[in-house]
Amino acid sequence: MARNLGFLVVALLVLASSCESAIFSPVSDSHRSAALELFSPVDGSFGSLEETYEALKTFAVLGIEKKPDIRTSACASVADILQSTSSALKDLFHALRVNGILRCDLKNEAFRDQTSVVDVHLGDADKIFRSIKALSQSDGRWRLSSNNPESSNDAAGIALETLAGVISLASSEIDHSLIATLKNDIAKLFDGIERYDDGTCYFDEKLVDARGHHGPLSASASVVRGITAFAAVASESLNLPGEKILGLAKFFLGIGIPGSAKDLGSVPLILSLPATVLSVTKKDQLRVRVSTVLGSSAPPLSVKLMQIFISGSKNASIIDQKLKFDPDNSVHVLEKLPPNVNVGNYIFSFEVVFDDPEHKKNYVTGGRTKVPIHFTGIIKIDGAEIAVLDSDLGSIETQKKLELPGENAVALSANHLQKLRLSFQLITPAGQAFKPHQAFLKLRHESGVEHIFVVGNSGKKFEIILDFLGLVEKFYYLSGSYEIQLTIGDSVMENSFLQPLGHIELDLPDAPEKAARPPPQPIDPYTRYGPKAEITHIFRAPEKRPPRELSLAFLGLVLLPFFGFLAGLVHLRANLKIWPKSTVPATFAGLFHLGIAAVLLLYAFFWFKTPDTELIVGRSLGMDILVLSIAKQEDKKLVLCQPTSSFVFVALHIAEGGPIGPNGRPIKESRRTTSSTALPTFLIYVRIRTQKRQEKLNTRKNKRNPKENLRKRKGDKRNQDLEPSTSRKRPRDISKPESEDDVENSRSLSLEENFTFSDTLMALRMMRAQFPHIEKVSVEPFVLQSQLYSSIKDRTQVDRELESLRRDKLLRMFKLSTGQDDHAIMFTEDYLNQIERVVRRMEEKKQNDLTVFEWFKMHVIKSKLDTSISHQELVKVRKHQNQALLY
Amino acid sequence: MGRSATTKDAQALFHSLRSAPPTATPNNLKIIDLYIVFAAVTAVIQVVYMAIVGSFPFNSFLSGVLSCVGTAVLAVSLRIQVNKENKNLRIYLQSVLLLILFSAIWYFIW
Numbered sequence: 003m004a005r006n007l008g009f010l011v012v013a014l015l016v017l018a019s020s021c022e023s024a025i026f027s028p029v030s031d032s033h034r035s036a037a038l039e040l041f042s043p044v045d046g047s048f049g050s051l052e053e054t055y056e057a058l059k060t061f062a063v064l065g066i067e068k069k070p071d072i073r074t075s076a077c078a079s080v081a082d083i084l085q086s087t088s089s090a091l092k093d094l095f096h097a098l099r100v101n102g103i104l105r106c107d108l109k110n111e112a113f114r115d116q117t118s119v120v121d122v123h124l125g126d127a128d129k130i131f132r133s134i135k136a137l138s139q140s141d142g143r144w145r146l147s148s149n150n151p152e153s154s155n156d157a158a159g160i161a162l163e164t165l166a167g168v169i170s171l172a173s174s175e176i177d178h179s180l181i182a183t184l185k186n187d188i189a190k191l192f193d194g195i196e197r198y199d200d201g202t203c204y205f206d207e208k209l210v211d212a213r214g215h216h217g218p219l220s221a222s223a224s225v226v227r228g229i230t231a232f233a234a235v236a237s238e239s240l241n242l243p244g245e246k247i248l249g250l251a252k253f254f255l256g257i258g259i260p261g262s263a264k265d266l267g268s269v270p271l272i273l274s275l276p277a278t279v280l281s282v283t284k285k286d287q288l289r290v291r292v293s294t295v296l297g298s299s300a301p302p303l304s305v306k307l308m309q310i311f312i313s314g315s316k317n318a319s320i321i322d323q324k325l326k327f328d329p330d331n332s333v334h335v336l337e338k339l340p341p342n343v344n345v346g347n348y349i350f351s352f353e354v355v356f357d358d359p360e361h362k363k364n365y366v367t368g369g370r371t372k373v374p375i376h377f378t379g380i381i382k383i384d385g386a387e388i389a390v391l392d393s394d395l396g397s398i399e400t401q402k403k404l405e406l407p408g409e410n411a412v413a414l415s416a417n418h419l420q421k422l423r424l425s426f427q428l429i430t431p432a433g434q435a436f437k438p439h440q441a442f443l444k445l446r447h448e449s450g451v452e453h454i455f456v457v458g459n460s461g462k463k464f465e466i467i468l469d470f471l472g473l474v475e476k477f478y479y480l481s482g483s484y485e486i487q488l489t490i491g492d493s494v495m496e497n498s499f500l501q502p503l504g505h506i507e508l509d510l511p512d513a514p515e516k517a518a519r520p521p522p523q524p525i526d527p528y529t530r531y532g533p534k535a536e537i538t539h540i541f542r543a544p545e546k547r548p549p550r551e552l553s554l555a556f557l558g559l560v561l562l563p564f565f566g567f568l569a570g571l572v573h574l575r576a577n578l579k580i581w582p583k584s585t586v587p588a589t590f591a592g593l594f595h596l597g598i599a600a601v602l603l604l605y606a607f608f609w610f611k612t613p614d615t616e617l618i619v620g621r622s623l624g625m626d627i628l629v630l631s632i633a634k635q636e637d638k639k640l641v642l643c644q645p646t647s648s649f650v651f652v653a654l655h656i657a658e659g660g661p662i663g664p665n666g667r668p669i670k671e672s673r674r675t676t677s678s679t680a681l682p683t684f685l686i687y688v689r690i691r692t693q694k695r696q697e698k699l700n701t702r703k704n705k706r707n708p709k710e711n712l713r714k715r716k717g718d719k720r721n722q723d724l725e726p727s728t729s730r731k732r733p734r735d736i737s738k739p740e741s742e743d744d745v746e747n748s749r750s751l752s753l754e755e756n757f758t759f760s761d762t763l764m765a766l767r768m769m770r771a772q773f774p775h776i777e778k779v780s781v782e783p784f785v786l787q788s789q790l791y792s793s794i795k796d797r798t799q800v801d802r803e804l805e806s807l808r809r810d811k812l813l814r815m816f817k818l819s820t821g822q823d824d825h826a827i828m829f830t831e832d833y834l835n836q837i838e839r840v841v842r843r844m845e846e847k848k849q850n851d852l853t854v855f856e857w858f859k860m861h862v863i864k865s866k867l868d869t870s871i872s873h874q875e876l877v878k879v880r881k882h883q884n885q886a887l888l889y
Numbered sequence: 890m891g892r893s894a895t896t897k898d899a900q901a902l903f904h905s906l907r908s909a910p911p912t913a914t915p916n917n918l919k920i921i922d923l924y925i926v927f928a929a930v931t932a933v934i935q936v937v938y939m940a941i942v943g944s945f946p947f948n949s950f951l952s953g954v955l956s957c958v959g960t961a962v963l964a965v966s967l968r969i970q971v972n973k974e975n976k977n978l979r980i981y982l983q984s985v986l987l988l989i990l991f992s993a994i995w996y997f998i999w
Contacts, residue, residue: 548942556938560931567927574919 028255028272028293034066047075051083051096058103077106127172131180134165142190155205155221158191162228169235181236188229192246201371203249222253244270244366251295270366271300273352275373276333282345282379282431283496288336290325292354301365302357305334308370313347345379345430345494378494379431381438383407385463386426388486388503390416393471406488407497412504418470418511424457424488425465435462438492443468445484445506450523453477457488470508478520479513762803765793766813766827782832782839787815787825808867817869825869834859857883921968925961932957959996963989 041048041057048054054076060066083089083097137145143153144161165184169176196206196218207221233240248270255272273292280286292300307323319342325334354367386404391397399420402412406426416422424443428436441457443466453476457466470477485505491498582588766785773783787804794800804827807813814833816826828836841855861879862871914922935953944950967989969975971982 545945546943547945552942556934556942559934559938563927563930563934566930567923570923570927571920574916574923576916576920 028274028295029064034064037061037064037066043072047072047079051076051079051093051100054079055096055099055103058100062103073104073106076100077104080104080106127168128177128180130168131165131172131176134161134168135180135184137161138187140190141194142187142192143194155191155194155207156224158187159221159224159226159228162188162225163231166228166231166235169232184232185236185240188232188240188242191225192242195246195249197249198253201245201249202253203246204253218253222250226250245369248366255295269294269364271303271354273305273354273367273371273373275375278373279376279378281496282339282377288325288339288350288375289331290334290336290352291332292334299332301361303361304355304357306353306355307336307340307350308353309351310340310343311349311351311372313349313374343377344432344434345377345381345436347374347376347494349374376494378496380496381436381492382429382431383490384427384429387424388412388414389423390414390506391421391423391467393419393421393469404503406490407499407501410501410503412486413507414504415507415509416470417509418474420470422468422470422506423465425463427462428464428490436492436495438490438495438498440489440491442489444487444489446487447477447480447484447520448482449480449520451478451480451520470510474510475517477508477510479510479517480520481508481510483507760799760803760807761794762790762800763807763812765790766829769793770829770832782828782836784816784826784828784832786818787827790827811864811867814863814867815869830863833863915973918968918972921964921971925964925968928957928961928964932961956997960993963993963996 037060041053041060043057048057054072057072058076080097080101083093084101089097137148137157138161139145139153141153142158143155144157145151145153146157146160162184169181191205194205195203197203204218205221205225206218229240229242251270251272271292272295273290276289276291277286280288290305292303292305294300304327305325307321307325309318309320311318319340321340323336323340325336327334349372351370351372353370356362356365356367383406386406387401388404389401390399392399400414402414404410404412404426414422428438430436437459441459441464443455443457445453445455445468453473455466455468457464459465483505484507486503487501488503489500491500582591769785769789770783773785787800790800790804791797804813804815808815811830814828814830816828818824818826837855837859841852844852861883862876865879866875932954935950935957939950939954967985970985
């Protein structure tokens with residue numbers, strides 16, 4: 003097997019280096035150098051003995067003389083293994099094989115132990131032989147085991163090799179009848195050989211068994227090995243058909259393997275040609291070489307050219323011409339080509355004749371050898387011309403001569419009533435007409451549509467006539483320029499070409515509606531997937547502006563009539579001093595002029611503060627509303643402008659609260675616009691933060707709570723948000739009665755606060771005001787939370803605002819005992835009043851423990867804000883208080 | 890021939906305008922006339938500017954010229970109604986003024 007592998011590797015390598023087709027060349031130097039390259043020793047040895055054996059065997063088979071010098075190292079390792087008593091059987095096997103090739107000088111002592119092992123003689127060789135023979139099949143193939151019914155050629159090879167071994171080891175002579183049947187089997191095996199047309203023979207392997215499929219190569223090698231082994235031990239000649247031996251040798255050569263078919267009884271001789279493509283023009287000579295498979299020279303013989311077949315036809319011309327032997331190069335040369343050989347493909351039939359008839363016994367030639375040979379040559383192109391003909395008369399309108407092959411650039415024009423004619427002649431070097439494999443005329447439209455026509459030949463002349471009238475449909479009615487391209491090519495034509503001839507301008511009629519559209523041309527994948535052209539942005543060119551001086555001059559010119567107008571007014575002594583005396587007209591007049599001034603002011607704002615200005619134009623109630631909101635980042639001013647029927651109302655509403663919503667948050671954009679569109683009164687609403695107003699408010703706050711001012715200065719926004727509520731809370735925190743002034747102040751403040759308060763508080767106040775006052779029932783007003791929910795859309799907002807109000811101790815919430823999840827909301831103020839009222843009533847009833855109310859009012863209400871206060875909490879508060887008292 | 894006639898007509902017109910006694914047309918009509926002329930001249934100047942330079946900010950040009958022309962037209966209508974010679978029209982000066990002002994404001998807003 004290992005040997006087989008080595009051959010396989012060589013085969014693959016050789017296959018890669020040179021690919022021979024039908025011509026079998028003997029093993030050449032290229033094979034040998036490849037083998038030398040493959041088996042190159044590292045540090046003077048091949049590693050394992052198995053590899054060494056493969057290398058040595060390959061060298062021996064290929065007949066390589068210049069072996070790498072590995073003898074000493076290999077012999078040393080062989081001696082080592084043979085001397086050691088503990089060597090594995092496999093190593094011993096390889097060592098002996100290597101020794102068989104190298105024939106090392108081993109000391110006899112080293113062998114002594116081993117010889118006893120080797121010297122085994124099979125006592126009952128006949129029995130073993132029979133048992134192996136039992137596996138053979140009637141067609142010559144063998145089975146691998148008695149259990150396996152499938153037979154194979156591979157198994158036959160193995161069996162033959164084994165039987166050869168059995169014969170060699172047999173102590174007594176094997177029964178002749180057995181060997182005779184075995185020979186018969188081998189003959190049958192060769193009957194089942196497969197053949198190629200070129201004489202190659204091989205053993206095919208159809209069986210696919212558990213060992214994997216063995217291809218023809220493996221099967222053939224196995225059979226050849228088996229037969230070789232058998233032939234070596236068998237005393238009689240095998241009488242194998244020489245033709246088949248040669249076929250096997252060719253098979254191995256054809257796939258690059260130099261099979262050892264030489265040992266099959268007779269040496270096959272391989273007839274090979276260094277070149278099978280010969281140029282007639284260059285007058286190449288036909289050379290034939292005859293050698294053995296491994297390339298060694300053949301015995302004296304002569305080669306005869308027997309027959310010449312013209313490829314593709316059955317005609318054969320019989321020639322009996324002997325080739326002249328050139329002893330220098332050891333080739334046989336055909337000095338003069340037969341006269342009927344021309345440019346083209348031929349099959350030459352050679353026969354090898356031995357000078358000494360004795361050689362016939364030892365060598366196999368395989369009868370006649372057929373070799374395909376190609377004769378090439380330069381084809382002369384004559385009388386090439388292209389013409390446009392008139393259809394009716396056939397008269398030539400334009401005619402151009404062409405130089406082929408060569409540069410041509412004809413320019414023709416034709417309409418659909420005319421014809422195009424192209425004609426030429428092809429002449430071989432021998433002066434005969436030549437018919438190329440390909441002769442095409444191609445017309446290619448600008449849009450990429452191509453039409454290909456085959457140029458036919460009539461006798462010697464090649465001619466094509468394109469009648470455009472019949473071709474308009476095929477041309478898709480595409481008028482315009484068509485490129486003409488001529489292709490003439492053949493494998494034996496040395497000057498094959500594909501050339502543009504020029505172009506023809508076709509004037510075809512317009513396409514009717516039902517005409518077929520030209521097929522879409524295949525898109526070049528590069529244009530589809532390749533990089534696109536870089537995008538360059540083209541910007542609009544800036545408008546041409548007039549010179550500055552001109553514009554300014556015209557500005558002055560435009561103003562001039564106005565001054566003229568004023569001057570005219572003065573000249574006419576117009577009365578400009580009319581100003582109404584009475585109040586109402588005077589107000590309206592003032593408002594009118596103020597309105598105009600405001601509009602102009604807006605224009606001015608718009609002009610000077612364009613980046614900070616948003617212009618919102620909306621519509622409401624079918625009238626235009628111009629909302630100019632001049633928004634600066636810090637100070638937002640909201641301006642609503644609406645023209646009324648005859649003039650513009652201008653109202654400046656200056657408010658500190660202004661668009662700032664509850665808790666000091668600015669009104670959201672959406673809310674502002676909706677309110678503006680929903681407002682039925684049309685005002686120009688300008689909110690300007692005036693310093694004066696600010697100061698007034700500040701002083702008022704300062705008077706009440708200087709701490710808040712401090713807090714405000716810190717700039718804490720949250721504190722600012724809570725600011726109004728804390729200021730409200732304060733008067734109620736103080737238990738002592740307030741001064742009258744303060745009360746008044748707080749009242750006016752509460753009015754103002756009404757603008758700025760949260761919706762929840764507003765709703766609460768309104769509901770409180772609506773609480774029924776009944777004389778006899780002494781309950782302070784309270785509001786249910788569910789009421790609040792129903793009156794304000796956003797429940798989350800209600801919850802949030804209630805929570806903040808509760809934290810501010812403005813409200814108190816009570817769980818109701820109605821069982822529903824509802825709460826009563828009471829203002830802290832009212833709650834305190836209620837307590838007072840209860841206390842008063844209890845005083846009337848003369849109850850003593852009233853201090854608890856006072857204590858509750860003083861300590862619990864302030865600190866405990868939840869709806870329920872637990873007992874533990876109350877105890878804790880009490881304790882703290884006691885401790886505080888102690889200290 | 891015809892051209893000389895028109896120039897003659899124009900000359901005659903200017904002469905009559907100049908020689909007309911100042912009292913012939915009431916002062917308020919003169920003011921309105923003046924206003925019309927002012928508006929028309931302003932419009933003409935803008936058109937000339939456009940002809941020379943080009944109408945690049947076309948919106949500006951359009952608004953400028955049309956506002957001038959519009960006010961001139963409105964002023965002409967005011968003049969017709971104010972003119973006492975058109976006695977067939979029943980005119981209340983106040984309402985006419987209001988109307989004109991209103992239309993002027995609408996005109997500018999649009």
